[in-house]
Amino acid sequence: MKYTVICAAALIVGASSAFAQTKLTFASPAPAPTPLHAAVLEGWAQKVTEDSNGTLEVELVTGGTLAAHGQVLDRVTQGVVQIGWDIQGYYPGKFPKTEVVALPFGFDTSENGTVAMNKLLEDGTIASEYQDVKVLNLFTFPNGYLLSSKPTASLADAAGQKISGINPTRQSIAGAVDGVPVSLSITDWYQGLSRGTIDGAIESYSAVAPFRLQEVTGNALEVPLGGNAAFMFMNQDVFDGLPDEAKAAIENNSGAEFDRQMGAFWDGAAGYGRKLMTDAGATITTPDEAQMAEWETALQPIIDAWVESVDGGEDILDKFHEAASADM
Structure with a gap:
């Protein structure tokens, strides 16, 4: 009788352990009020939790509390947190093939570039750059434009301006237009623009609202200066160790549909940011065909240099353009 009771207790403990809930911490480096959290990431975390049939709890922690931009990848691979998202541009040299999305004139919308x-x-084509993690979502922010505190309506107007940009390609663009590249975190742009540390930044309108750029930039020149790749990912070993129900919950809420959702979200955010600029009285300039040709000529050396420096660069660029054109 005693043996039977012990066995029954062991079975209960074993069953409880087998179905124990795993908590996954999801680190976001973005400021807490960023619309991305409420509009996309909170819903994703909740849906994965619900679909896991009690095997998972995903907790989103925002504001860079657990990992700032440029730290998230290490935090995830080291197991400090299990899920995170970040911008590849904060890891110079690690994602050279993915940087194709940062080249100017490569795609139309965020959704289009993301696909x-x-x-x-x-x-x-670019899978080798992501072998250390499990990719849940790969996307690009919309095309960056030159947002400036100085009147900027032409290529000539950019000359001499102190210009910041998150990824290396945008730094190169600043130099190619005879501007002065300035390395400055996006979180410091507001102060930098206010104090004259920088005159402008190459960034999409999607960054206007969260960083209040409409208050410190009164001009926007709408030349498509390339995207900014970003990705959402998790620790591969942690994923591999999850029960099947948990894995399915994560994978069923990731992939192609989620990629498009993320791209569409950023396109909407860019539209809202542009409206904030116009409502604040900004001068927005869309170059005519001749002016755009001047920009293309000025920036072609950047594209050529990328093709030359990246293994298989020409093939990657052709594939990206073909895929982007097919989705338009």
């Missing part, structure tokens, strides 16, 4: 990027991931 093209994921085709390159799926066909293996």
Whole structure:
């Protein structure tokens, strides 16, 4: 009788352990009020938790509390947190092939560029850059424009301006237009623009609202200066150790549909940011065909240099353009 009771107790403990809930901490480096959290990431975390049938709890921690931009990848691979998202541009030299999305004149909308990027991931073109993690979502922010505190209506107006940009390509663009590249975190742009440390930044309108750029930039020149790749990812070993229900909950809420959702969200955020600029009285300039040709000529050396420096660069660029064009 005693043996039977002990066995029964062991079975209960074993069953409880087998179905124990795993908590996954999801670190976001973005400021807490960023619309991305309420509009996308909170819903994703909740849906994964609900779909896991009690095997998972995903907790989103925002504001860079657990990992700032440029730290998230290490925090995830080291197991400090299990899930995170970040911008590849904060890891110079680690994602050279993915940087194709940062080249000027490569895609139309964020959704369009995001779909093209994921085709390159799926066909293996850029997959080698993501072997250390499990990719849940790969996307690009909308095209960056030159947002400036100084009147900027032409290529000539950019000359001499102190210009910041998150990724290395945007720094190169600043130099190519005879500006002065300035390395400055996006979180410091507001103060930098206010004090004259920088005159402008190459960034999409999607950054206007969270960083209040409409208050310190009165001009926008709408030349498509390339995107900014970003990704959402988790620790591969942690994923591999999850029960099947938990894995399914994560994978069913990731992938192509989520990629498009993320791209569409950023396109909407860019539209809102542009409205904030116009409502604040900003001068927005869209170059005519001749002016755009001047920009293309000035920036072609940057594209050529990327093709030359990246293994298989020309093939990657062709594939990206083809995928982006097919989705338009």
